[in-house]
Amino acid sequence: MAAVLPAVSALLLAAGLTGCAGGAPAGMAGASTEGASGSQTLTVFAAASLKSSFTELAKTFEAQHPGTSVTLSFAGSSDLATQIGQGAPADVFASADTKNMDKVTGAGLADGSPRVFATNTLAIAVPAGNAANVTGFQDLARDGIRLVMCAKQVPCGAAAATVAGKAGVTLRPVSEENAVTDVLGKVISGEADAGLVYVTDVKSAGGKVDSISIPEADAAVNSYPIVPLAGAKDKEAAKAFVDLVTGPEGQQVLAKAGFGAGSR
Amino acid sequence: MTRLARHPYTGIPRWVSALAVLAVAVVVLPLVAIVAKVDWENFTTLVTSESALDALGLSLRTSAASTLLCIVLGVPLALVLARSSFPFQRLLRSLVLLPLVLPPVVGGIALLYTFGRQGLLGATLQVLGVQVAFSTTAVILAQTFVALPFLVVSLEGALRIGGHRYEAVAATLGAPPGVVFRRVTLPLILPGLASGAVLSFARSLGEFGATLTFAGSLQGVTRTLPLEIYLQRETDPDAAVALSLVLVAVAVAVVSLAYGPGTAARRGLAQRSTPPLILERSVK
Structure with missing residues (x-):
């Protein structure tokens, strides 16, 4: 028992440290059989x-x-x-x-x-009901507004930076996410007052978020x-x-x- | 233990050894791949960029804080689990160990609905003027959530092996529970506590899923080293590989610190021959 407990914890630790590993799926090799069935x-x-x-x-x-x-x-x-x-x-x-x-x-x-x-173009997503009363892109820079957007390293973040430059607004987000779906998730859960996402993300969220269109969004069309x-x-x-x-x-x-x- | 080590039984079937070699390859090969992929020429530049240093600093600070929190909360919990008996104790132990097997992202979602704005404690925290989400506090909470079981497991093991004879003796000599805890129990469990703390620190350092889900990602505030690696991978795979190697090196250091030869965890408590009983002040 003495040896087992630390060993198990070390194993689990290793699993936690290494995180996710990518790689190609291995199960696709069998598709080359173009036999009678076609x-x-x-x-x-x-x-x-x-x-x-x-x-x-x-x-x-x-x-x-x-x-x-x-x-x-x-x-x-x-x-x-x-x-x-x-x-x-x-x-x-x-x-x-x-x-x-x-x-x-x-x-x-x-x-x-x-x-x-x-x-695809950007839009502002706000939690249903828009409690923070966001009405346009300028509002995103307002004090006390918790804005979530993508990091500049990913396409949605690069687009957001372009639009902000065009609108002459300095954005100070509380979080820069890796994926636009993470931004949407934080708006849906109500943690963020506003998020910069794509028009299609707003559509896919159904009624869970309200959307405000951005005239300046045409500056960054994906x-x-x-x-x-x-x-x-x-x-x-x-x-x-x-x-x-x-x-x-x-x-x-x-x-x-x-x-x-x-x-x- | 030492007597066995001097005359070891070496009758291991060949196929077992072969599988053991395969097991080593499963673990070591990916690490070799990382080392092979590192752009050594630019390594220093890659790991000392402003964002990388911010992430490393934040990781070290938050991991230290969460380890401290794990000790403050974990030592009493391990004591209660090991030294007392009460209804549903087994159930409680299973619950406490749950974060060990839970996917971190699930932990993140759970924390979000506990401390988030719409969460269980959200309204209370808002009244108190405390905002947890998107703050460094959220990072520390996420790390503590996933690391606490490591400390509790290590410590409870140490406590059970140590037994409670010394404590019992101290008590019969008139020491109140507080003194027994400080003068007898604590010195006895120190090696277990040390290895548990090292493991908790390492787990905190590697925390990723719960942080991403619950705390967000902002340079210098919530973007710890694993999150920085995940982000750099989008545009600069070389930087991601270099930073990964930094975390691998830290992991190697931690594991050798906790399980290397001559360390506290290896010596164990069972071999202690002289009880650390210094009770002259309490026994009048």
Whole structure:
């Protein structure tokens, strides 16, 4: 007993210290069996903000292409770009910004050039009821307003900094989060008086947050590019999925989620 | 113990040894990978950037504070668990150890709904003018929440092994409980307390999930080293790797401090031959 207790605590300690480890999923190697059944898997890596739209579009794609099932992997664009760089078995990549797309195209991992299929702009999210009475971007700098936004290292934070510069407002957030979903979470829970998120995040939160639009947001429009990947097992299927997203059906689904139209 | 060590039994089946080697690889290989990935040329610049130093300083300060809090709260708790018996004691022990197995993010959510604005104590704290969320206090609370079980486990083990003969003797000699605690119990459990405190410090230093969920992330206020690593990874993987190595080095130092040869935790309490009984002042 004397030896067991510290040993167990040391083990648990190690688990706590090392935190999370990334890496490519190992279970995808079996998809190469294109036997008599003709069934195959298309793997799409997409930015986290595309979750609801792409889940719907994947169902549409499966209905249009019997025998093909779509596997979706949602994460931050930079994580996805890193995973693709490390050899993760993806067929299509949809990024929330051009910078992370450039990482993939720059490494020669894309098949053709990316197409911008959607845009997103910032909005102010406040807890339902807007207790702090935030009415515009200037209010975010008011004393006593607890503002949460993204860190400048991630796209939503860079966009927020651009908009703040355009509006001539110095922001002093109480927290700079890694992901826009973390910002939204802190607004929904009422810990923050206001948060800078994307228009699509406000939509996805339903009635849990109120939103105030920002006229200056046009200074930082985020473009979402998509591209079939060079390592795709079925290049035709990958191209067909990109066509669906950039086509009228895809654009309709994305507009419903609050995205701006892509340039195509 | 020492007699066994002099004539060890070495009949280990080969396949067991092979699996043991594999186990070592599972732990050591990722660490080797970090060392191999470090950009040594720019290492100093990477780990001494303003944000990195802020994060390291904050990590050290908050971990020290939470370790202190763990000692203040954990020693009495371990004593109560080890030395008394009452209904639901086993249940209480399981509850106290829960943060050991709970995902930290769950701890963060729990803390948010305890100390947050809309939380259980939120209204009370607001009346008192105390704002916990997004403050350094929140970081310390999150760290204490996850680190406390380490101290309690180490200490309760030490207390149980030590037994309570010495305390009983001191009491029969007329020492009141307060004196017994200060003059007998405390010196007896000191090695266990030391290793427990080191482990708590290390766990606090590594705290990530609960902090991110509950305290937020702001340079110099709530962004501790693990959070800084997580953020740097977005734009500067080299900085993230370099800072990771700093935390690995700290972890190695802590583990060797707690379990290395000749340390208090290794010597243990069972081998103590002379009781630290200095009771002349209390026994009149």
